[in-house]
Amino acid sequence: MTAPRPLRIAEIFGPTIQGEGALIGEATVFIRAGGCDYRCVWCDSLHAVDSAWRETWAPMTPKAVWDEVLRLSGGRPLTVSISGGNPAIQDFAPVIARGKAEGYRFACETQGSVARPWFGDLDTLVLSPKPPSSKETVDWKAFADCVAAGAGAGRTVMKIVIFDAADLAWARAAHARHPELPLYLQPGNPEVDPERSVDPQALADRMLWLVEQTTGAGWFVPRILPQLHVLIWGNRRGV
Numbered sequence: 001m002t003a004p005r006p007l008r009i010a011e012i013f014g015p016t017i018q019g020e021g022a023l024i025g026e027a028t029v030f031i032r033a034g035g036c037d038y039r040c041v042w043c044d045s046l047h048a049v050d051s052a053w054r055e056t057w058a059p060m061t062p063k064a065v066w067d068e069v070l071r072l073s074g075g076r077p078l079t080v081s082i083s084g085g086n087p088a089i090q091d092f093a094p095v096i097a098r099g100k101a102e103g104y105r106f107a108c109e110t111q112g113s114v115a116r117p118w119f120g121d122l123d124t125l126v127l128s129p130k131p132p133s134s135k136e137t138v139d140w141k142a143f144a145d146c147v148a149a150g151a152g153a154g155r156t157v158m159k160i161v162i163f164d165a166a167d168l169a170w171a172r173a174a175h176a177r178h179p180e181l182p183l184y185l186q187p188g189n190p191e192v193d194p195e196r197s198v199d200p201q202a203l204a205d206r207m208l209w210l211v212e213q214t215t216g217a218g219w220f221v222p223r224i225l226p227q228l229h230v231l232i233w234g235n236r237r238g239v
């Protein structure tokens, strides 16, 4: 029997709080997978996307990944969020199986370009299709496949980053395609260089603009949240 290919892991960190979307504020350990099939112009996690960072991604067995989550959490069950990069280009089923057996809960953040059977094992599947400002293009058939793969999950939600009016109009159309998915919007952070500090007032201004444009247009569907971790820690990695 050949050993399964190791996972490529950019970082495992926490416990911190989930800073975005449906699980905001919840104690979380993050597993950040290395590698992505997209390259959004405003990606805040390029160290897990750009192949220039490939040498920093550790090959780890599911057991080694799980041992690190156990170490960080002190063996006390919490929510583990699998993000990236796009974690769906790898097989996280063995990690999820181990963790669930020990009472941990699992969430996954993915753009919805690649469907995986293990989406159905998650407590929360966060699908984050990319609006025009990202310069990526959504394959809605692949996205629907992801929704279907997540049918067994506790819940599936949609989270969309908004930079401008075109993104907001696009988000309305995305919601019309998948009205069954609870919708979360978050303002985009234009300054993602970890060496540079964020401007909290500029982020608040973007949040205010988004709230006004959404409620002002009589669109009361989405929940609108800032990236809480960015307000607290700026662009620092590993938090």
Ligand SMILES: C[S@@+](CC[C@H](N)C(=O)[O-])C[C@H]1O[C@@H](n2cnc3c(N)ncnc32)[C@H](O)[C@@H]1O
Pocket: 036, 042, 043, 044, 045, 083, 084, 085, 086, 087, 109, 110, 111, 127, 128, 159, 161, 186, 187, 188, 189, 190, 192, 227
């Ligand atoms: C870094 S991605 C990793 C998971 C997956 N590749 C995805 O995009 O959903 C995690 C979340 O961060 C969001 N994100 C990335 N860059 C951002 C930025 N500059 N401002 C706000 N949110 C951002 C993504 O849209 C996604 O919802």
Ligand SMILES: Nc1nc2[nH]cc(C(=O)O)c2c(=O)[nH]1
Pocket: 016, 017, 018, 019, 020, 030, 045, 083, 084, 109, 229, 239
């Ligand atoms: N605290 C915290 N919350 C997050 N929510 C989504 C994140 C991500 O990069 O996937 C993230 C992250 O990196 N840190």
Ligand code: SF4
Pocket: 036, 037, 038, 039, 040, 043, 044, 045, 046, 049, 084, 085, 086, 111
């Ligand atoms: S899909 Fe996610 S990880 Fe990949 S480039 Fe876009 S924001 Fe970054």
Ligand SMILES: [Mg+2]
Pocket: 044, 045
């Ligand atoms: Mg992030």
